[in-house]
Structure formats: C-alpha cells, structure tokens
Amino acid sequence: MKTRNAIGMAFLFTALWMPGCDRASSGDTNPPSKKDEKIARHRKVLILGCDGMDPRMVRRLIDEGRLPTFAKLEKKGGFKPLTTSIPPQSPVAWSNFITGANPGVHGVYDFIHRDLNPKNPNLNVTPRTSTSIDVPPPEPMSEFSLGDYRFSTADINPFAGGAQTTLTRAGTPFWDYLDERGIPVQIYKIPANYPPSESTHGHTCCLAGMGVPDALATHGTYQHFSNEPRAAGTVGGGRRDRITKDFKNGGYIATMHGPPNEYKPASRRTGQPPDLTIELRLYPDPQNPCAKITWVNAGIAANENKEIILNEGEWSDWQDVYFLKTPVGPSLPTMARFYLQQVRPNLKLLVSPLNFIPTNCAATISEPPEFVAEIGEGIGPFYTQGFAESYKARHNNDLSDEEYRAQADLVLDESFKMLDYALERYVDGVLFFYFSSTDLQAHIFWWDSDRPHPFRSPEDAKKYHAVIEQVYERMDEALLKCITALGDDATCIVMSDHGFGNFRRQFGLNSWLRANGYLDSQDDVFYGKTDWSKTRAYGLGINGLYLNQKGRERMGIVEPSDRFALLDEISKKLLDFEDPGEPGSHPIKRVYRGDQIYKGPEAAHAPDLVIGYEREYRASWATCTGYFDSAVMRDNKEAWSADHCVAHDLVPGILLTNRPIAAAAPSLIDVAPTILAEYGIATPESMEGQSFLK
Numbered sequence: 001m002k003t004r005n006a007i008g009m010a011f012l013f014t015a016l017w018m019p020g021c022d023r024a025s026s027g028d029t030n031p032p033s034k035k036d037e038k039i040a041r042h043r044k045v046l047i048l049g050c051d052g053m054d055p056r057m058v059r060r061l062i063d064e065g066r067l068p069t070f071a072k073l074e075k076k077g078g079f080k081p082l083t084t085s086i087p088p089q090s091p092v093a094w095s096n097f098i099t100g101a102n103p104g105v106h107g108v109y110d111f112i113h114r115d116l117n118p119k120n121p122n123l124n125v126t127p128r129t130s131t132s133i134d135v136p137p138p139e140p141m142s143e144f145s146l147g148d149y150r151f152s153t154a155d156i157n158p159f160a161g162g163a164q165t166t167l168t169r170a171g172t173p174f175w176d177y178l179d180e181r182g183i184p185v186q187i188y189k190i191p192a193n194y195p196p197s198e199s200t201h202g203h204t205c206c207l208a209g210m211g212v213p214d215a216l217a218t219h220g221t222y223q224h225f226s227n228e229p230r231a232a233g234t235v236g237g238g239r240r241d242r243i244t245k246d247f248k249n250g251g252y253i254a255t256m257h258g259p260p261n262e263y264k265p266a267s268r269r270t271g272q273p274p275d276l277t278i279e280l281r282l283y284p285d286p287q288n289p290c291a292k293i294t295w296v297n298a299g300i301a302a303n304e305n306k307e308i309i310l311n312e313g314e315w316s317d318w319q320d321v322y323f324l325k326t327p328v329g330p331s332l333p334t335m336a337r338f339y340l341q342q343v344r345p346n347l348k349l350l351v352s353p354l355n356f357i358p359t360n361c362a363a364t365i366s367e368p369p370e371f372v373a374e375i376g377e378g379i380g381p382f383y384t385q386g387f388a389e390s391y392k393a394r395h396n397n398d399l400s401d402e403e404y405r406a407q408a409d410l411v412l413d414e415s416f417k418m419l420d421y422a423l424e425r426y427v428d429g430v431l432f433f434y435f436s437s438t439d440l441q442a443h444i445f446w447w448d449s450d451r452p453h454p455f456r457s458p459e460d461a462k463k464y465h466a467v468i469e470q471v472y473e474r475m476d477e478a479l480l481k482c483i484t485a486l487g488d489d490a491t492c493i494v495m496s497d498h499g500f501g502n503f504r505r506q507f508g509l510n511s512w513l514r515a516n517g518y519l520d521s522q523d524d525v526f527y528g529k530t531d532w533s534k535t536r537a538y539g540l541g542i543n544g545l546y547l548n549q550k551g552r553e554r555m556g557i558v559e560p561s562d563r564f565a566l567l568d569e570i571s572k573k574l575l576d577f578e579d580p581g582e583p584g585s586h587p588i589k590r591v592y593r594g595d596q597i598y599k600g601p602e603a604a605h606a607p608d609l610v611i612g613y614e615r616e617y618r619a620s621w622a623t624c625t626g627y628f629d630s631a632v633m634r635d636n637k638e639a640w641s642a643d644h645c646v647a648h649d650l651v652p653g654i655l656l657t658n659r660p661i662a663a664a665a666p667s668l669i670d671v672a673p674t675i676l677a678e679y680g681i682a683t684p685e686s687m688e689g690q691s692f693l694k
C-alpha cells in the first residue's frame, strides 16, 4: 500500500515554499512564457477523460453531425466501445486506467469498502471509503489549556480535527514509468488519486479530482438557510438551518458551520468538539429582489469585512471564508459560492460546500503541493472538492432541475478555464484532462426510456435529456481546443470510464438477504441490531456482497471450507430472482465471483460476490450503506434517475483516437500500456493490458 500523509505534507511544503512548478520539459527550470519559444522534446500524448461518456450517445451525435471534431478523429483513427471495470464504478474504473490492471492489483472495488477492524470492539465490520482513509492524529507531546481553548503540539494539522488522509489505492500509476524516464506528465483532476501519489523524479504534476474532500472533510456538504417554517437539521450531503430575525440591526442572522474546532474539548454528548462557525448577516432589499450578505473574515492580517449583493437566482463568485479557531488564531482558509435562491415570501440562501482556496490550500491536493496554487494564480479560484456539481442539493430538492443545471454549467465553465490554462502551459509529454460534467449531469438528466420518468413530465424528461447532448457538444469543443493547441502530430485519445443508462428500479440486497435467511438484522447492518452469530452474508457498497467468514470477519461464522458452496447457492438464487412488480424481469444479469475475476496482491480484500444488475436496475439507496428497504424491489423516485452500476458489459465507455485502433475489443486497462508504448516503453510487469494502437 502506497501511503502519504496529505495534511502533514501540506504543512511541510508551506514552510519550504518553492515556486515554479513548471515541469513541462526536462531541464527547464525557468521555461519561457511565450508558447512559440517552447521547444518540444518529447512525444505529445493527450488523454481527454470524459467521465461516463456513453458510446451509444456519441455514435448517434456523430452520425447527426453534432460532434464534428469527434467525427474527424474517428475518420483518422477510430472509435470503439472501451471495456470497463467490474464493477463499472468511477473509482474502480479510473484505478484500472491509472494502473493498467484489475482491482486485484489496485485494491479499489467499490465507492464503499469494509473495515474489518473497527475501533469499537462490539462492531463486526463497518463501511469506509475505498480510495483513502483518515488516520487519527498522533498523540500530542504536550497540551495546555487557556480559558475555553486547548493548545497542543498536535495543532499543526490545519483542518478537520487533525485527521490525516492516506491514499489506499495500490499498484503503480502509469506516470511513474514516465517520471523515471524524464518524460513530463501533467494531470488535471484525476479521480482515485487523493492524496496525490508522489513524483519521485519531479516530472509529474498532478491535481487530484474525485476523492478530494471539502473543508469539512466530507465529499461535499452544502448549507441551506431559510426563514420558512421547516425543520432544521442535516440531510444527506447538506444541512438546513433557520435564519433568525436581527431585531436590533434589521435583516437576519445565519450561522455558517465549518469543521469541528480541534482547539475546543470534545462534547460528552457527541464525542466531537463544537463546529467552527461564522455569522452571516442577510439584508433583503425592501423593494427589489436582491439581498446583501455580510460577514467578517477574522484572523488574517486585518479583519476583513466582506459584503456581497446578489440578485435573486444569482450565484456569487468564489468568496473567501476564514474560520477563526481561537481568539489569537490560526484561521482555517476556505471559500464558498453563495446562491440567493429567493427573497420573498421567504428568504432562501444556499452556500456551496466549503472548498479549499487554491492559492492557500489547507490540504495537499496536488503533486507537487504548489501545483494547485499555480493553477489558482493562473485562473483564479476553482472547485477543489472532488464532486463539484451540487447533485446532493438537487437530490434533496434544495435545488430545482433548472438550478442544478445552472450550477453544473458553472463547473463546466470552470473546467474550460482550467483546460485553457493547461494547454497554455503544456509543452510536451503526456497531458491528461478530466471532465466530470458528462457523468454528473447524466446522473440527474439522463432518461431515454419510453416509460414515464419518476417525477418529470415527458416534455421535461426530453428537454433535460437534451442537456446531456449539449454537454457532449462541449466536449467536442474541448477536443478541438486540444488539437489546435497540440498540433496534428500529437496522439489524441478521448476516453470514458463507463457508459450510462436509466435507473428506474432499485433492488434491496440486504432486504433480500434477510428475507432469504442469510442476514439477521433489524435496522442497520453495521451499527444496529445485527445478530452476527446468525448472519452468513451482507451487502455493502453499490455492487458488493460479502460472507461473514470465520477467521476474517471479527464475528465470522461461515467456515472457509463452506465458502464456495454458499456463494454458488446465493448466486443462483440472485440470478433466478424475478422482480415481483414486473413479472418475468430479472433484476440481476450477472453475479461475479471475486476469487475468479480478481488477481493480484490486493485480491484478498475483494467482495466475495459482485452483483451485475440488468439495465434500469441498481442496488437500492439503503443497501449501499447497510440499511433495509420496506420491500426488496422499489421504484427509484429520486432526481438521481440514471446510473451505470450494472453488469459491466452493458455500459462500456468510449475510446476515440486519431490513430488506427488495432485491438478488436480495447479495454480500460489497455490505455496505460498504450501511453507507455508511445514512448517506446514496454508494458511493465505491474500492468495486464496491452497497447491498442497499430
């Protein structure tokens, strides 16, 4: 396991600040800024990664003449479906891409993995995220109190209560083989590489993407303020708070929450210190549909009074928000965008998740650490959190379809700004650039079924499905920019990690296991009332099924010798299962045995079974984190109405390149060996794929 201490490194590198991360061409410590003065010494290879881009939609849009640059590329080289990972989830698929190998090598099997050694001895297993883990801070060498505050030698951890994050993705990323040969690699927003792996020889620049947390150390928590009479509290991925009338000064007061303040003692009730907070003041204009928002950024050189005025329906630019930890500092630097949703009859304000300030980043999200600051200096602030689109606010109905679309377009516009920057500084070597829009707009807006949409009218379903087509057209625009900048001699690869489809019906795997006598639990498999002495199997993650195995799970009961017979029994029953709501339909198309599909040093951590759903089906929302549904089969009535976590052969990604494709059935694990082959590097032993080019 390759590990790296993200927070500690951030601190170290702030102290040893070294400006000038331009590793564009070997030996250039001070490259000329004008493009025509740059001399390319290495082959040029571009990889445009469009998450979730679906080959069927690309084919149709090329045929309709709506993707002219894609069409040109296809004519010159080729366009094919790209075999995706099992299961076809982004962290798994991008890890296959990064390492050129199967999950048995890189150890990423799902968004959610199992922790076999939970701290609480009464728990058997608990869920954890798959690509990184948080390690508790070291015990402080000394500690003292001052009034309400607690100071210690562990205070060097600048965010989120001192937790330190470690990359758990194993395997060797392809760029390491280029790095050691002096070939420059520039990577923008790659998933499944947070904290970023180290560049030993200094020829790799990498900005981490999906997997980077917000400043609350979550995968994006927005805050919604309103004076409407509704319950305050947390909702999945967000918190709702009431604003109170400020009788003295007029307007309203809202309290914005940051991460727990590690300078305060933990409360006995929650086990956590109280949150850092900032007071916002909101002044709706008495006549016009606009409002003023003010707050104070304390603890920086001088207290800064912030004031913004927004019209109804307007997003602010990025605004710095500094949370003061003690009266004498330090402050946690964050930034947010404010959205004035409504002024009357109720005042409604949505604040984006707190992001890191690229030029003053509280966590290490790039390699080298100063790379993120250089991008920030070049293009201004941008979303640093991995999931930038506010899909959680849409999911919770705190944003409408139209509002989500507008916010997601802001993210796409930012990506274009970053692409311009990347092309401007690029000289030669490998350039990887990632777009999330093709995935996160599709999760909300994709619907190509004749059946009615769970809640959109047929007209709206059609209208918003067309939004994805427009996003694809913008990918064509992005490709044109790249080709224009890199020239005709560059090898260009446009690829996606998986395709897309409707998500209409949800299968409650844990409810099914319980109904079939494999799981004895009442409410919450991992933290609730589960009788592990009577539990033989449990579902965890979007596609994973695990046995409660003796000698592996802490309270395991299944004898290893009985393992395969039990797995075959469960597999057969799952494949035979019919959707009672739609007789004749089988929700599960394939059940993969972990020991048969995964090979490598990390194979022991694999799920025992991976469930490959049929089109339009997916694991239920409840099952992914160990909960139960009221029925095994239910409609999916969420705004998240499309997905790709099905049998892998149903949702291949795309491969489009200006070079002839030799392989009959290219696969994600072939991309890394192809890139290396462009530099005359033979496929290393750590990789399983092979170059797909002639």
Ligand SMILES: [Zn+2]
Pocket (backbone or CB within 6 Å): 051, 052, 089, 090, 091, 093, 439, 497, 498
């Ligand atoms: Zn994906």
